[in-house]
Ligand SMILES: [Ca+2]
């Protein structure tokens with residue numbers, strides 16, 4: 085009985101530490117007019133991917149043809165040109181947060197894919213080399229990245245932006261922000 089109670093207390097206590105402040109961070113939900121395995125191109129201003137807005141250029145919302153890190157959908161941040169998506173989350177000024185996401189790249193086109201994550205006034209740059217990792221559509225060799233940031237506002241905008249020209253950009257999936265203890 086005591087052991088059961090202890091386990092229960094632990095599970096309740098640990099819950100806030102793993103809660104993701106990003107909504108639809110795996111890009112699984114939204115309004116997709118194409119069959120499930122097909123990508124759909126979304127231009128600036130589009131909000132088909134729930135909780136996200138395309139804020140510049142265009143992106144491809146990947147379906148099952150490209151195996152996602154999580155679920156069946158991910159983003160190619162270059163539609164036919166560099167694109168960016170953004171979501172604003174609620175934060176507490178002065179608190180530290182951990183942002184993590186998974187990065188790969190479109191197996192077609194030049195192998196080096198580059199992108200930025202902008203959080204408030206901070207910009208972090210990341211890259212993925214599809215030939216170095218041997219990424220193919222059914223095994224994209226997703227890489228995890230993370231960094232911490234300190235919120236300076238009650239609203240923090242998170243932007244994922246391609247800096248890769250052309251049709252074949254960086255892929256992203258499973259974006260999470262959690263408050264640091
Ligand atoms: Ca996903």
Ligand SMILES: [Ca+2]
Nearest residue numbers: 160162163251
């Ligand atoms: Ca594309």
